[in-house]
Amino acid sequence: MTSMTTTHSVHIASLGCARNDVDSEELAARLEDGGFVLVDDPERAETVVVNTCGFVDQAKKDSIDTLLAAADLKDTAGVKSVVAVGCMAERYGAQLAAELPEADAVLGFDDYAQIADRLRSILGGERHEAHVPRDRRRLLPLTPSARPAAASAVATPGHAPLPEGLAPASGPRPLRRRLGGGPSASLKIASGCDRRCAFCAIPAFRGSYLSRPVREVVSEARWLVEQGVREVFLVSENTSSYGKDLGSEHRLETLLPELAAIDGLDWIRVSYLQPAEIKPSMLAAMLQTPKVVPYFDLSFQHASATVLRRMRRFGSAEAFLALIEQIRRSAPTAGIRSNVIAGFPGETEADVEILRQFIVEANLDVMGVFGYSDEEGTEGATLPDHLPDDEIETRRSMLADLAIEVCESRAAERIGEDVVVLVESVDDDGVVGRAEHQAPETDGVVLLTGAARVGDLVPATVADSVGIDLTAEAK
16 A cells, blocks of 8 residues: 555546446545545535546536536635546547646556555645547557457556555456446446447547456456446446457356356346357356346347448448347346447438337337437448438437337336336435346336335335336335
């Protein structure tokens, strides 16, 4: 443990996806080890660190708004510095620093290993020179099997070696400090992406695909269980590619049974699967491994084969519906969610009709519908046949309204269904949790009648639905 003569306080505001939340907990561990005291209230912090999201326009706007709100605290509270980290900071670097002088520093992924020293120097009045962004896909070898040997030379959040002196007697703990105390926790199994989807900028600033070894993932899962976690939510940019850089003994099919063997871990949830990469053995492992909940987060993005090809993706409405049918034959009550994009360049009215019909026939539990917008540096921004913004919004709105109707109908179909509910909160408003088909934060909740404690797994019967939320009576 590093010895420090001066203790500083820091608040971490985490925006964006569950992967970002895991990165925030890595930063929290590094800061705590470096002598900082973590505080929940930004007004009580000397430094506010905003872990930004740089994926789409709304996420970037939310990140900037959060940074500006934190900067306002320098006038009304004890905040002395505001620092941007995360995807937006990595993606824009010096440009963000120039355009947002309210932030005292913009730190990239390369700064994470020295985050405590960086914040201390900023508090001391030193000026940090923001990085010039680079394509992080070029930092690791093109061949996946060559990446593990080169990974130690590349800063990749979630893949850091354990610092000396931080291994307790029970074995090494992850470089992570939980910022929440609920019974569910995200567990990063890989970072980056090798796909070249025409609409997505993530690979350029997150880098090439890099898996974590099975033993590291299992070790972190055990540590999470020691912290009171009963459900792990496996996250990455592309979970179906897990292990492709580590050899045949490292695959999702081999990871899931290893996690299932952990005492005290009750639920294992898998996120963000590419439909084109789901092999029969992977599907069987998800459906047959004990503790793996029947939940499928499938990245469809569209249903028209023509649009999917322009997106540099694979599939069709027929192929996707066949996959959904295969899942439901084995697990009729499985939860299935996805996202789609309306208004991609070149999308015709016939393509929209294919997508509309797919939304109806797929009958998913959750379907997010987003309007296309150009992301700088992507192929989509250079394609011909862009649609007017008002037409994109018209299509998005129509499809989103339909998706809401379908998903609410799907929830109503669950009335009378027996479920198991993981209790997440108990207060004056009642008992709230999630069933196996519901992922944290995105897929609705279950309002449970009867007494329970946070972390309990309660058998119940669905009594009613409100939107995509359910009410259930404990048995």
